[in-house]
Amino acid sequence: MNAVFRRRFLAALVLGGVVLTPALGAPPPVAQSSDNSRYASIVVDAASGEVLFSRFADARRYPASITKVMTLYLVFEALESGKVKLTDNLTVSPRAASQPPSKLGLAAGQSISLDDAMKATAVRSANDMAVVLAEHIGGSEAQFTARMTAKARELGMDHTRFTTANGLPDTRQATTARDLSILSRAVMRDYPQYYRYLGLHDWYYNGRDYRNTNGLLATNRGYDGIKTGFTNASGYNLAASSVRDGKRIITIVMGGRSTATRNAHVAELMDTGFEVQRRRGQGERIQVAQAFFEQRGYGISADPNPPVEYASASSEDGEGVGATAVAYVAGPPPTNLPTQVTPPPSARAAAAPRATAPAQRAEAPRTPENLTASLNGGSSSSTRRASSAATPARTPPREAARAPAGRWTVQVGAFRDEAVARTWLNDVSRRFRTQFTEAQRDVQNADGWYRSRFTGMTQAAAEAACETLGERRVTCMVIRPS
Numbered sequence: 001m002n003a004v005f006r007r008r009f010l011a012a013l014v015l016g017g018v019v020l021t022p023a024l025g026a027p028p029p030v031a032q033s034s035d036n037s038r039y040a041s042i043v044v045d046a047a048s049g050e051v052l053f054s055r056f057a058d059a060r061r062y063p064a065s066i067t068k069v070m071t072l073y074l075v076f077e078a079l080e081s082g083k084v085k086l087t088d089n090l091t092v093s094p095r096a097a098s099q100p101p102s103k104l105g106l107a108a109g110q111s112i113s114l115d116d117a118m119k120a121t122a123v124r125s126a127n128d129m130a131v132v133l134a135e136h137i138g139g140s141e142a143q144f145t146a147r148m149t150a151k152a153r154e155l156g157m158d159h160t161r162f163t164t165a166n167g168l169p170d171t172r173q174a175t176t177a178r179d180l181s182i183l184s185r186a187v188m189r190d191y192p193q194y195y196r197y198l199g200l201h202d203w204y205y206n207g208r209d210y211r212n213t214n215g216l217l218a219t220n221r222g223y224d225g226i227k228t229g230f231t232n233a234s235g236y237n238l239a240a241s242s243v244r245d246g247k248r249i250i251t252i253v254m255g256g257r258s259t260a261t262r263n264a265h266v267a268e269l270m271d272t273g274f275e276v277q278r279r280r281g282q283g284e285r286i287q288v289a290q291a292f293f294e295q296r297g298y299g300i301s302a303d304p305n306p307p308v309e310y311a312s313a314s315s316e317d318g319e320g321v322g323a324t325a326v327a328y329v330a331g332p333p334p335t336n337l338p339t340q341v342t343p344p345p346s347a348r349a350a351a352a353p354r355a356t357a358p359a360q361r362a363e364a365p366r367t368p369e370n371l372t373a374s375l376n377g378g379s380s381s382s383t384r385r386a387s388s389a390a391t392p393a394r395t396p397p398r399e400a401a402r403a404p405a406g407r408w409t410v411q412v413g414a415f416r417d418e419a420v421a422r423t424w425l426n427d428v429s430r431r432f433r434t435q436f437t438e439a440q441r442d443v444q445n446a447d448g449w450y451r452s453r454f455t456g457m458t459q460a461a462a463e464a465a466c467e468t469l470g471e472r473r474v475t476c477m478v479i480r481p482s
Contacts, residue, residue, distance in 0.1 A: 038235040038255030040177040041265075043273045043293070046185055046241065046248035052273045052289035053298060057178040058159065061254045064229030064237050065125045065213075066175075067167030069183055069198065070148045071133060075118060076191040077151075078137050086115040088136070095141070096131040099166065102213075103128040104205075116205055123203040124210045125228065127166040134165035141165050152179070155186050169231050177252040184226050184239050184250045198225040199241075215263055216240055221270075226250075228259075236262040242270050245281075249273045272296060295420060297413065297475035404456025405438045407481035410465050412474065413452040418443060421450035428452070428474065435465035453479075 040056040051057070078084045089111045097108040104126040106112060112120070112132065120129040131141055138144025141164070148162035157179035163172045188195045201217050203210045216223040222242040229237035236256035242249055251270045256262025276289045286292050412428045415421040421443045429436055438461065439454035457465070459478075466476040 038233075040252075040254040041269060042177040042181050042252045043269050044181045044185070044250045044252075045273075045277070046188070046250050049185065050289070051178075052249070052276055053269065053293040054178070054290070055298070057181075057252075058176050060159065060174045061176060061237075062169070062173065062231060062234035063160075063167055063175045063180065064231045064234040065127075065167040066180055066227045066229040066237055066239050067162060067164065067173070068121050068125065068130050069180075069187060069227050069239065070152065070162060071130050071144075071165045072118060072121060072194075072197060073183070073187050073191070074137060074144070074147060074151060075114070075133050076187070076194040079194065080191065084114055084137065086113065088114040090114055090117055090132050090136045092128065092132055093135055096128045096135065099127040099131055100168065102126060118197050119200060119203045120205065120210075122197045122227070123200050123212045125213050127168060130166035152183070155182055157182050167229055167231070169233055171233075177254055180239050180252045180254075181250050184241060184252070188225070188241065188248075195225060198227060199223075214238065214240070215259065216242075216266065219267075221267070230259075238262055238266050240266050240270065242274075244274050245278070247274070247277050249277070269293075269298065272298070291415075291417070291420070294415060295413075295424060404440065405461065406456060406458035408457045408459050408462040409479040409481075410436075410439070410454040410457060410462045411451055411477045411479055412454070412469070414449045415452070416448065416450070418445070418450045421452045425452035425454075428469070429454075431472075432465065432469060432474075435461075435468050439465075 038061065040059050040061050041054065042051060042057040043053040044051055075084070079086070090113070092106045092108055092110050092112065094108040097106065102125050104112075104120045104124060106128065112129070114133070114136070117129045117132050117136075120126040121133060134141045134144035138147055144165055145162045148165070149160070152160040152162065152175075157175070160175040160179045160183075161173060163170045167173070187198070199217060201212055203212075213228040214223070214226075216238075217225075222244045223240060224243060225241045226239040235254065236259055237254045238252070238256070240251050240253075242251075249270055251266050251273065253262055253266050253269070256265065272293055273289075276286055276292050280286055413421060413424045415424070425441050425443060429441055436454050436457075438457065440456045442453050442455050444451045444453055454462075454465070462478045466478050469476040
């Protein structure tokens with residue numbers, strides 16, 4: 001049961017500053033600040049460069065082995081200019097041989113072709129081979145990394161600095177998710193003939209078969225690159241590219257807690273990005289793709305300090321509760337949030353009986369057939385509100401006076417647009433009528449964020465409702481009585 005509840009809630013951290021409740025009898029988990037500080041993500045249309053979604057995309061992060069994409073970019077550049085050849089033999093230096101794993105493990109003095117060194121770097125993520133390449137192209141790793149940083153500036157990666165060719169820990173080496181998306185676009189744009197190295201599924205060398213560290217390449221979902229990365233400081237990073245129906249999307253996720261859950265999160269973001277493209281191709285107006293992602297529960301916390309939506313309860317090797325598992329954590333409330341929010345309908349009814357009609361109108365189970373159209377300015381919801389306002393007498397007065405069953409709340413989203421928050425609340429109510437039969441619907445404004453909430457619930461009903469929503473991958477969060 002604990003694993004089930006862990007999976008339910010962190011994808012549902014829709015706005016920081018509330019204390020969540022775990023399963024009955026389970027102690028509240030403690031937030032880890034390092035979990036929050038490492039996460040970042042961005043989803044980009046590779047052709048146009050449009051940012052479909054971003055979350056802490058300009059925050060300083062450690063690239064780990066995604067660094068090797070820039071290392072290979074400079075090797076590709078040298079190949080195209082004729083300075084080096086694929087058949088060149090590279091000698092392994094003592095410095096390269098001394099690099100920690102992951103590595104190919106050649107001894108100092110041994111040699112390897114430039115072609116195999118690139119494959120080892122891309123597929124095996126071999127730290128020793130990245131240094132071998134750097135020394136061969138730049139003369140020394142220090143000179144090569146200076147060129148890496150200069151190339152980053154040339155490409156527009158303004159917040160990136162390289163001090164190692166392989167991405168091993170160095171506090172001076174930093175980047176951002178946005179910069180890595182720029183690099184990913186650049187390598188496939190500038191050197192399409194060599195980009196294939198970053199999408200090799202496997203590589204056979206010296207009697208051994210090496211599998212690519214990017215497990216998404218084997219999922220048959222159009223993935224064709226780019227690079228994974230991990231250090232204790234960075235968390236599990238992945239730059240991924242996928243092509244579907246002739247369109248390419250690049251997704252960067254940094255700070256994952258396991259290989260499996262990082263991959264699952266990348267896949268979810270990628271699928272949502274392609275859904276945006278598909279709907280646009282069908283003529284639907286989605287002017288701000290970020291809002292489309294947020295309507296599905298991604299990146300809607302107002303402050304970078306609360307726990308992020310994406311996290312996992314898996315072990316560090318990706319095994320344990322599985323690729324779809326997520327954990328929920330409780331974090332300290334942001335200091336900039338107000339101490340009070342708009343009261344629930346029951347409280348407003350007690351204070352002002354005349355306000356009961358609008359509260360009851362919000363109970364209408366009908367919802368726009370196209371939520372995204374409403375998100376982008378559709379008028380169907382406003383038309384219904386005007387229609388219902390014309391017949392307030394149909395609302396039974398006794399319903400407004402009904403006492404709430406409890407004081408617990410379930411939050412299913414938080415949005416910058418009040419109309420979107422109400423539309424989403426209505427849609428969840430329609431899809432899960434049984435879970436919220438005794439609950440009241442309310443959209444509460446806190447610091448410019450409109451929270452979609454079901455109020456007046458018992459603890460048992462709230463937790464059971466969130467469990468059901470979680471099984472359907474719907475954002476959900478239980479809030480204790482204040």
